[in-house]
Amino acid sequence: AQSVSQHNHHVILSEAASLELGCNYSYGGTVNLFWYVQYPGQHLQLLLKYFSGDPLVKGIKGFEAEFIKSKFSFNLRKPSVQWSDTAEYFCAAPATGNTGKLIFGQGTTLQVKP
Amino acid sequence: DAGVTQSPTHLIKTRGQQVTLRCSPKSGHDTVSWYQQALGQGPQFIFQYYEEEERQRGNFPDRFSGHQFPNYSSELNVNALLLGDSALYLCASSLATRAIGETQYFGPGTRLLVL
Numbered sequence: 001a002q003s004v005s006q007h008n009h010h011v012i013l014s015e016a017a018s019l020e021l022g023c024n025y026s027y028g029g030t031v032n033l034f035w036y037v038q039y040p041g042q043h044l045q046l047l048l049k050y051f052s053g054d055p056l057v058k059g060i061k062g063f064e065a066e067f068i069k070s071k072f073s074f075n076l077r078k079p080s081v082q083w084s085d086t087a088e089y090f091c092a093a094p095a096t097g098n099t100g101k102l103i104f105g106q107g108t109t110l111q112v113k114p
Numbered sequence: 115d116a117g118v119t120q121s122p123t124h125l126i127k128t129r130g131q132q133v134t135l136r137c138s139p140k141s142g143h144d145t146v147s148w149y150q151q152a153l154g155q156g157p158q159f160i161f162q163y164y165e166e167e168e169r170q171r172g173n174f175p176d177r178f179s180g181h182q183f184p185n186y187s188s189e190l191n192v193n194a195l196l197l198g199d200s201a202l203y204l205c206a207s208s209l210a211t212r213a214i215g216e217t218q219y220f221g222p223g224t225r226l227l228v229l
Binding site for chain 2: 004034036042044045046090095100102103106107
């Protein structure tokens with residue numbers, strides 16, 4: 001079955017540290033990938049998405065992600081985190097042949113210490 | 115421009131009861147998807163509604179049903195509630211879902227507690 005997996009379940013960083021959150025997907029073919037973020041007390045919102053073209057995707061708030069087809073990966077990065085980046089991060093992909101269903105990873109909780 | 119709204123925000127029910135959750139999509143969107151997010155997990159797809167019909171369904175029992183109205187708003191109904199139905203229920207709206215990669219916009223969710 002298709003799956004999206006996130007390697008890190010809980011990450012703790014100090015402000016100004018660099019961030020990389022792993023995401024792997026299990027299938028080939030046409031791939032679209034998303035990173036969503038859920039700040040404390042807020043709803044899920046889109047950080048960035050890969051649809052096609054340049055595999056390095058830039059999103060909001062200084063986040064970026066790189067699609068590496070050979071590694072089935074779509075890791076999220078930020079050079080210097082801030083306390084306000086404390087949130088839960090989800091990687092997601094549409095199910096193959098099923099445009100309506102998003103498959104989510106189990107999420108990574110990021111805690112940034114001031 | 116109003117985003118996705120959901121009601122109620124919180125709900126407490128007992129086992130065996132029935133519940134109805136409501137969702138209004140983002141302005142201009144015609145498709146609504148429902149997800150269940152258990153504590154510590156990513157959202158799990160329940161089903162999607164488009165043109166007032168269920169288009170896609172995830173691995174959820176028939177106790178979970180839904181409806182979409184002509185104004186594109188939607189309801190999620192859960193019958194014969196079980197303790198395991200306790201979760202955050204998320205509604206997401208989108209446009210032109212035939213386009214792969216169409217972004218889904220999420221509402222704040224309804225937190226359901228089944229006692």
